[in-house]
Amino acid sequence: MSELLRCEELTKQYGKTTALNGVTFTLESGKIVGLLGPNGSGKTTLIKILNGLLTPTTGAIYIEGEKPGPSTKAKVAYLPDNVYLNTWMTVEQIVAYFADFYADFSMERAYEMLARLGISPKQKLKTLSKGNKEKVCLILVMSRQAKLYVLDEPIAGVDPAARDYVISTIINNYNPEATVLISTHLISDIEQVLDEVLFIRDGHLLLKKSVEDIRAEEGKSVDELFREVFRW
Amino acid sequence: MVKKLFKHEVYALWRSMIPIWAILGGVSILGRFIQLFEQETVAYNIISGSAIFFYVVSLAACIVCPFVYAITRFHRNLFSGEGYLTFTLPVTAHQHILVKLAVAVMTQLVTLVAAALSVIIVTFGDLTVEIGKAIAYIFKLCVREWGAHLPLYMVEAGIGLIVLFAVETMLFYACICIGQQSKKNRILAAVGAYFGIYAIQQVIGTIALLVGAEIDWEPLWTWVAEHPFATVHIVLCGGIVLAALVGGLFYFISYRLISRRLNLE
Numbered sequence: 001m002s003e004l005l006r007c008e009e010l011t012k013q014y015g016k017t018t019a020l021n022g023v024t025f026t027l028e029s030g031k032i033v034g035l036l037g038p039n040g041s042g043k044t045t046l047i048k049i050l051n052g053l054l055t056p057t058t059g060a061i062y063i064e065g066e067k068p069g070p071s072t073k074a075k076v077a078y079l080p081d082n083v084y085l086n087t088w089m090t091v092e093q094i095v096a097y098f099a100d101f102y103a104d105f106s107m108e109r110a111y112e113m114l115a116r117l118g119i120s121p122k123q124k125l126k127t128l129s130k131g132n133k134e135k136v137c138l139i140l141v142m143s144r145q146a147k148l149y150v151l152d153e154p155i156a157g158v159d160p161a162a163r164d165y166v167i168s169t170i171i172n173n174y175n176p177e178a179t180v181l182i183s184t185h186l187i188s189d190i191e192q193v194l195d196e197v198l199f200i201r202d203g204h205l206l207l208k209k210s211v212e213d214i215r216a217e218e219g220k221s222v223d224e225l226f227r228e229v230f231r232w
Numbered sequence: 233m234v235k236k237l238f239k240h241e242v243y244a245l246w247r248s249m250i251p252i253w254a255i256l257g258g259v260s261i262l263g264r265f266i267q268l269f270e271q272e273t274v275a276y277n278i279i280s281g282s283a284i285f286f287y288v289v290s291l292a293a294c295i296v297c298p299f300v301y302a303i304t305r306f307h308r309n310l311f312s313g314e315g316y317l318t319f320t321l322p323v324t325a326h327q328h329i330l331v332k333l334a335v336a337v338m339t340q341l342v343t344l345v346a347a348a349l350s351v352i353i354v355t356f357g358d359l360t361v362e363i364g365k366a367i368a369y370i371f372k373l374c375v376r377e378w379g380a381h382l383p384l385y386m387v388e389a390g391i392g393l394i395v396l397f398a399v400e401t402m403l404f405y406a407c408i409c410i411g412q413q414s415k416k417n418r419i420l421a422a423v424g425a426y427f428g429i430y431a432i433q434q435v436i437g438t439i440a441l442l443v444g445a446e447i448d449w450e451p452l453w454t455w456v457a458e459h460p461f462a463t464v465h466i467v468l469c470g471g472i473v474l475a476a477l478v479g480g481l482f483y484f485i486s487y488r489l490i491s492r493r494l495n496l497e
Contacts, residue, residue: 014415015415048496051319051320052319052320052494053315053316053319053320053494053496054494054495054496055492055493055494055495069324070322070323070324071322073320073321073322073323074322076320078316078320080316082313082316083313084313084314084315084316084317085314085317086244086309086314086317088247097240100236100239100240101233101236101321101322101323102322
């Protein structure tokens with residue numbers, strides 16, 4: 001497996017607050033990786049830097065050897081933790097928008113998933129419920145054949161049925177040669193699909209291990225280990 | 233990518249502008265239609281007065297809106313929630329800024345044409361003929377006075393107008409980008425940046441005046457009197473170059489802040 005993502009001594013400061021502190025790790029292709037940590041641990045900051053939405057204070061991040069820029073953005077499919085769509089657009093307009101800009105986007109797959117949810121392509125995004133807007137965002141991201149999927153809190157704030165939908169959409173649609181980086185603090189819901197985990201707290205990377213090793217070496221589930229590590 | 237960006241940008245901006253242009257057109261036609269029933273009655277005066285009022289309001293809105301929409305679009309599309317999508321497109325910061333600027337300037341030019349057309353509609357008839365005659369007379373005079381220089385002056389003035397629109401738009405883009413560097417109250421910070429830049433411009437202007445007062449301009453005035461046509465070219469082209477330099481500075485500020493110091497909330 002080849003190296004897909006490399007983080008080198010990544011630090012991000014907001015004034016006096018340090019959101020990330022010397023984070024260093026690498027990720028390989030073909031894995032589903034959980035970026036796990038409590039709220040405010042630095043997960044979103046790391047993801048934003050990876051997507052070029054924040055500039056690191058020091059250190060660097062590389063995707064297939066390149067710093068975040070237009071060429072890495074063509075390889076990374078990003079689902080932010082908020083609804084980011086242009087709400088004046090219709091569903092078919094936003095689908096066409098993605099198809100225009102991302103060469104790896106499949107309109108066919110997007111329409112197939114929308115049809116399964118019963119969302120009309122003619123519907124304006126602002127008339128969709130919050131849950132459906134989030135699902136449209138997920139569909140747009142998962143309709144790409146990206147090399148790296150970065151999903152920021154995809155199951156936070158959704159009901160258990162919707163969580164199952166989100167997880168199954170991810171599992172059934174991601175490019176198997178790609179890596180999926182899922183940030184969450186709801187470990188138990190996602191644990192069964194993870195290959196590897198990164199534990200992050202107060203901007204420090206505490207642990208990077210495969211789920212298999214955690215179970216074999218620690219004799220615990222990821223959820224149990226998380227609760228132990230992050231106990232107040 | 234630029235073509236695609238351009239297409240989506242035009243759609244996003246013109247979906248707001250087309251209703252404004254349509255209202256201006258409608259009010260102009262209505263105003264001209266009312267004139268057909270001209271009579272000295274109170275009712276007619278009220279209707280005609282209202283039509284003139286609505287025409288002036290829609291004309292003013294039409295002139296202000298492209299500018300306001302272009303600036304709000306820049307802010308919303310780049311620095312609000314939409315920025316999460318905009319900045320994850322495989323597009324460079326240069327392309328984002330340039331396309332937004334080009335569409336904003338194009339919209340302002342189209343609005344100028346729409347405003348001119350609305351004047352023609354409102355004055356359609358004898359008055360249009362009179363205005364046409366006056367313009368033709370002025371044009372003839374200009375041809376007689378300036379000869380072959382006239383087409384060049386027109387091109388230079390046209391370029392100057394485009395550059396002026398672009399510089400004004402870039403000033404606001406730069407202010408928005410500077411405002412984004414603030415941790416909170418980013419719009420207020422952008423307003424502060426605008427007044428800061430305005431103050432700097434005033435200081436530079438004052439210094440230039442003070443320095444200018446110390447210079448002996450007599451040889452220059454003699455040269456101007458001997459070369460009036462060249463002087464106009466120099467003033468127009470010099471103005472364009474100066475404005476382009478100022479606009480370039482605003483562009484550079486915006487580009488650097490977006491590409492090096494982007495911090496989406």
